[in-house]
Amino acid sequence: xxxxxIAAIRAIVKTGRxxxxxxxxxxxxxxxxxxxxxxxxxxxxxxxAELAELVKLANREKIPVYPRGQATSLSGGPLPVHGGMxxxxxxxxxxxxxxEEDLVAIVSPGVLTxxxxxxxxxxxxxxxxxxxxxxxSTIGGNLAENSGGPRGLKYxxxxxxxxxxxxITPQGEIIRTGGRTVKNVTGYDLTKLIVGSEGTLGIIxxxxxxxxxxPPASETVMAIxxxxxxxxxxxxxxxxSGILPSKMELMDQASMVAVENYQPSGLPKDxxxxxxxxxxxxxxxxxxxxxxxxxxxxxxxxxxVRVPQTAKEKEDMWKxxxxxxxxxxxxxxxxxxxxxxxxxxxxxxxCRRLQAIKEKYGIHLVVFGxxxxxxxHPNIIADKSDREEMQRVEKAVxxxxxxxxxxxxxxxxxxxxxLMKAPFMExxxxxxxxxxxxxxxxxxxxxxxxxxxxxxPEPGQKLVLSE
Amino acid sequence: MNEQLEQLRAELNYDKTNKxxxxxxxxxxxxxxxxxxxxxHSPRGRINLVKMAxxxxxKDLSVLEEPLDLCLGCRACETVCPTGVEYGAILESxxxxxxxxxxxxxxxxxxxxxxxxxxFPSRKAMKLLGxxxxxxxxTGVQKLARxxxxxxxxxxxxxxFEAIVPPAVSPRERASLPRVTKAKGQRKYxxxxxxxxxxxxxxxxINQLSVQLLAEVGCDVIVIENQICCGALHAHAGEMDExxxxxxxxxxxxxxxxxxxIVNNAGGCGAMLVEYDHxxxxxxxxxxxxxxxxxxxxxxxxxxxxxGGIAGKEGPTExxxxxxSCHMTNVQKVTAEPxxxxxxxxxxxxxxxxxxxxxxxxxxxxxxxxxDASMEILDLKMQHxxxxxxxxxxxxxxxxxxxxxxxIEREHLGERVRAVHLVEYLAxxxxxxxxxxxxxxxx
Ligand SMILES: Cc1cc2nc3c(=O)[nH]c(=O)nc-3n(C[C@H](O)[C@H](O)[C@H](O)COP(=O)(O)OP(=O)(O)OC[C@H]3O[C@@H](n4cnc5c(N)ncnc54)[C@H](O)[C@@H]3O)c2cc1C
Ligand code: SF4
Ligand code: SF4
Numbered sequence: 001x002x003x004x005x006i007a008a009i010r011a012i013v014k015t016g017r018x019x020x021x022x023x024x025x026x027x028x029x030x031x032x033x034x035x036x037x038x039x040x041x042x043x044x045x046x047x048x049a050e051l052a053e054l055v056k057l058a059n060r061e062k063i064p065v066y067p068r069g070q071a072t073s074l075s076g077g078p079l080p081v082h083g084g085m086x087x088x089x090x091x092x093x094x095x096x097x098x099x100e101e102d103l104v105a106i107v108s109p110g111v112l113t114x115x116x117x118x119x120x121x122x123x124x125x126x127x128x129x130x131x132x133x134x135x136x137s138t139i140g141g142n143l144a145e146n147s148g149g150p151r152g153l154k155y156x157x158x159x160x161x162x163x164x165x166x167x168i169t170p171q172g173e174i175i176r177t178g179g180r181t182v183k184n185v186t187g188y189d190l191t192k193l194i195v196g197s198e199g200t201l202g203i204i205x206x207x208x209x210x211x212x213x214x215p216p217a218s219e220t221v222m223a224i225x226x227x228x229x230x231x232x233x234x235x236x237x238x239x240x241s242g243i244l245p246s247k248m249e250l251m252d253q254a255s256m257v258a259v260e261n262y263q264p265s266g267l268p269k270d271x272x273x274x275x276x277x278x279x280x281x282x283x284x285x286x287x288x289x290x291x292x293x294x295x296x297x298x299x300x301x302x303x304x305v306r307v308p309q310t311a312k313e314k315e316d317m318w319k320x321x322x323x324x325x326x327x328x329x330x331x332x333x334x335x336x337x338x339x340x341x342x343x344x345x346x347x348x349x350x351c352r353r354l355q356a357i358k359e360k361y362g363i364h365l366v367v368f369g370x371x372x373x374x375x376x377h378p379n380i381i382a383d384k385s386d387r388e389e390m391q392r393v394e395k396a397v398x399x400x401x402x403x404x405x406x407x408x409x410x411x412x413x414x415x416x417x418x419l420m421k422a423p424f425m426e427x428x429x430x431x432x433x434x435x436x437x438x439x440x441x442x443x444x445x446x447x448x449x450x451x452x453x454x455x456x457p458e459p460g461q462k463l464v465l466s467e
Numbered sequence: 468m469n470e471q472l473e474q475l476r477a478e479l480n481y482d483k484t485n486k487x488x489x490x491x492x493x494x495x496x497x498x499x500x501x502x503x504x505x506x507x508h509s510p511r512g513r514i515n516l517v518k519m520a521x522x523x524x525x526k527d528l529s530v531l532e533e534p535l536d537l538c539l540g541c542r543a544c545e546t547v548c549p550t551g552v553e554y555g556a557i558l559e560s561x562x563x564x565x566x567x568x569x570x571x572x573x574x575x576x577x578x579x580x581x582x583x584x585x586x587f588p589s590r591k592a593m594k595l596l597g598x599x600x601x602x603x604x605x606t607g608v609q610k611l612a613r614x615x616x617x618x619x620x621x622x623x624x625x626x627x628f629e630a631i632v633p634p635a636v637s638p639r640e641r642a643s644l645p646r647v648t649k650a651k652g653q654r655k656y657x658x659x660x661x662x663x664x665x666x667x668x669x670x671x672x673i674n675q676l677s678v679q680l681l682a683e684v685g686c687d688v689i690v691i692e693n694q695i696c697c698g699a700l701h702a703h704a705g706e707m708d709e710x711x712x713x714x715x716x717x718x719x720x721x722x723x724x725x726x727x728x729i730v731n732n733a734g735g736c737g738a739m740l741v742e743y744d745h746x747x748x749x750x751x752x753x754x755x756x757x758x759x760x761x762x763x764x765x766x767x768x769x770x771x772x773x774x775g776g777i778a779g780k781e782g783p784t785e786x787x788x789x790x791x792s793c794h795m796t797n798v799q800k801v802t803a804e805p806x807x808x809x810x811x812x813x814x815x816x817x818x819x820x821x822x823x824x825x826x827x828x829x830x831x832x833x834x835x836x837x838x839d840a841s842m843e844i845l846d847l848k849m850q851h852x853x854x855x856x857x858x859x860x861x862x863x864x865x866x867x868x869x870x871x872x873x874x875i876e877r878e879h880l881g882e883r884v885r886a887v888h889l890v891e892y893l894a895x896x897x898x899x900x901x902x903x904x905x906x907x908x909x910x
Contacts, residue, residue: 024506024507027509030489031489036524072491091504136492137491325549326549326551329486330551333485334485384485
């Protein structure tokens with residue numbers, strides 16, 4: 001970017017900050033995935049009108065614009081791959097209003113997801129989407145990535161709770177989509193189009209979210225299996241028995257071993273799989289459902305079923321699940337967290353394929369995840385500084401995506417496409433499908449200034465994990 | 468990779484930065500990220516900058532200086548990090564690298580050398596400082612200075628700090644810490660007491676009370692003469708060689724007594740002492756001795772609690788809040804005992820403040836050298852204090868104690884709220900100390 005362009009930016013941003021120091025630019029050059037890309041300038045402002053002016057300038061001068069929340073993206077979403085401006089939206093965190101009568105929350109994009117959870121719960125309500133990163137990620141980032149979480153099984157994902165948005169278009173206009181009503185069929189559903197568009201169609205500056213009453217009680221069941229396939233069968237049986245758990249998580253043997261070696265939590269190291277189920281609703285109903293779930297698991301051949309009796313025991317069980325991520329990086333420093341998702345019936349098959357990929361490439365692969373909705377998290381543990389190993393990992397990742405798509409699944413259940421999975425888009429969507437998406441992008445953003453380099457592969461682009 | 472870069476990587480602890488998966492879980496825990504609002508001042512941002520230097524992407528190390536200078540070193544980020552990144556070690560080695568390469572101006576160099584090599588390591592110099600403060604106070608120079616408005620003109624806001632410095636102790640009183648104090652009743656443990664340099668110069672009274680309390684709960688207390696500054700200020704300023712020297716001298720000195728524990732009463736010093744094993748890990752001659760020293764180190768609250776706590780007298784009912792010292796919480800991991808001791812006192816209503824684990828902004832000499840940044844953090848903290856409605860703020864570190872006093876002054880709460888060290892508070896509630904331990908000389 002030129003001096004004059006920076007000066008023009010400074011002239012627009014009157015209430016915020018324009019950062020150009022080397023240390024600041026490097027501080028906005030990464031996210032929770034891979035690679036370092038230096039922006040030319042980082043802008044922080046809470047003023048929507050100023051932001052709109054900035055986008056107008058960018059559109060005129062063809063400067064790339066990269067919206068950014070808290071950069072917890074695992075797919076390279078906010079990386080400024082072509083330089084230009086990074087807009088730090090995490091500073092827009094002032095608005096968080098809960099309207100009990102309309103059952104909605106009105107928020108600015110920088111509000112942390114956990115803050116919305118808390119505000120809703122204080123009024124006896126619930127905002128269901130709960131990515132594991134909720135205490136750091138912004139709602140703007142969640143909307144752009146259409147984030148999910150363990151509760152997705154029963155309650156769906158972010159898009160199921162957004163009813164209205166305020167957006168700055170790539171031309172710098174401020175538009176409103178949807179509204180405050182749950183039902184709204186006026187014209188194209190732009191709200192849903194923008195949710196999950198990963199910052200390529202505009203900057204979200206306000207959102208209206210739907211809330212639901214908070215379930216009064218919950219119960220947890222842990223079932224341990226000697227055979228992974230049995231665990232898969234138990235999952236299907238539970239889901240077809242008329243019970244809809246709020247969460248259903250799987251840990252494979254490698255995850256259990258890692259947790260036990262890291263912080264002993266009473267998990268069996270010799271079992272092949274463990275499923276952790278949460279039921280929520282009326283206190284009597286959930287107790288009854290917990291019994292039914294336990295029975296199903298035993299019938300299918302669970303070697304042990306545990307139902308926590310105290311709040312502390314319950315907390316400990318979920319804590320063990322949360323420990324998987326930190327536990328596995330003790331093995332090796334680099335963690336490639338995938339979120340390939342398959343239809344529920346294909347979970348056992350996917351597990352088998354993952355096992356084969358692990359052996360074929362001699363990599364350290366751990367499987368856990370939100371198994372109730374088929375959203376597995378195969379995690380590869382490697383060492384970024386080992387070039388040869390990373391090349392094997394790159395091949396293995398590609399094969400994981402292929403397996404998921406072949407089984408009728410998808411590249412991404414919740415982390416988005418970003419930079420990392422762009423090369424595989426055509427494999428899932430087909431040429432015509434991808435072209436349709438490109439035409440939408442073209443219509444919205446003819447100068448391709450909004451988060452360029454994401455979702456759509458550039459000619460010859462390959463997955464690169466080694467620097 | 469060229470040799471120079473390789474060497475820099477080793478110096479910077481580059482390998483440790485690689486453990487950071489950039490998840491951002493540490494962002495909400497970092498006080499400077501909360502007050503300054505940019506990634507540059509977050510743990511993840513700082514680690515990334517060091518990493519970039521290690522990869523040769525940032526060529527000029529001075530780029531790292533400001534972001535690292537603004538770090539409090541409170542290490543709250545370490546406590547919340549799911550993957551166990553050793554932020555403290557990264558920070559220390561990066562600072563040392565910068566210091567080594569830095570061309571200080573001549574007067575700066577002289578001042579640094581005077582402070583780090585002559586003043587802090589010398590008990591005599593610290594004693595002199597303490598004496599000077601006493602003379603200054605008693606001769607009325609202080610009153611005069613305050614009246615004249617001179618204090619406001621001092622550089623680096625020293626004037627504001629002057630107002631909160633505790634009443635000095637007379638030289639005669641100061642000399643009176645006995646070498647051995649016998650346990651009351653049956654002896655449970657023998658402890659060696661670490662007096663600390665700043666603690667001893669400015670808070671001698673607290674040291675005296677500490678010895679008394681330890682004896683009260685059944686400890687023989689030994690105070691050896693040739694102990695020295697713990698070296699924390701040196702380490703934080705990147706003067707690693709100096710701090711290693713000090714560590715060795717302390718290890719040597721304390722090896723001369725056969726004690727069950729080495730006890731300190733200053734969170735920051737304690738954090739340094741328990742990490743002597745890290746500091747000297749690469750020194751074959753000292754590593755084992757350092758480990759033994761670190762293993763014996765305890766905060767005074769741990770020993771008091773271990774011996775059954777202090778039996779308080781039925782005093783007036785009072786609402787108290789406890790400002791945790793970062794170094795106690797995040798490095799020594801001592802969190803339960805102080806609360807246990809306070810909760811064990813009759814008629815004390817302990818109210819936890821919001822964000823209790825957040826640093827108060829004192830952080831060694833941070834509040835002197837980064838005054839504005841420090842005050843922003845303090846103002847946040849004081850709001851949480853006020854919300855508790857407490858009349859007494861209990862701390863466990865001299866830096867936090869001074870900072871809380873400064874906070875009270877800033878909020879004009881002097882009439883209603885006071886700040887005391889845990890030891891002072893326990894002594895007062897036990898009837899060992901009369902009156903208000905932290906009464907300020909009236910201006
Ligand atoms: C440890 C860990 C656990 C995670 N767990 C989950 C999980 O359970 N479920 C899940 O779905 N994800 C998870 N994630 C991924 C990540 O947290 C989510 O994608 C999250 O939504 C990103 O939010 P953010 O604020 O960090 O956004 P960023 O990472 O900063 O940005 C993400 C994308 O959103 C765009 N963007 C950000 N703000 C705006 C805005 N206001 N307008 C337009 N575009 C915008 C960016 O350009 C980028 O493309 C996890 C990540 C980590 C590190
Ligand atoms: S929490 Fe730990 S791993 Fe995550 S960004 Fe902070 S230092 Fe890195
Ligand atoms: S030590 Fe404290 S101030 Fe420094 S990065 Fe960590 S949390 Fe922030």
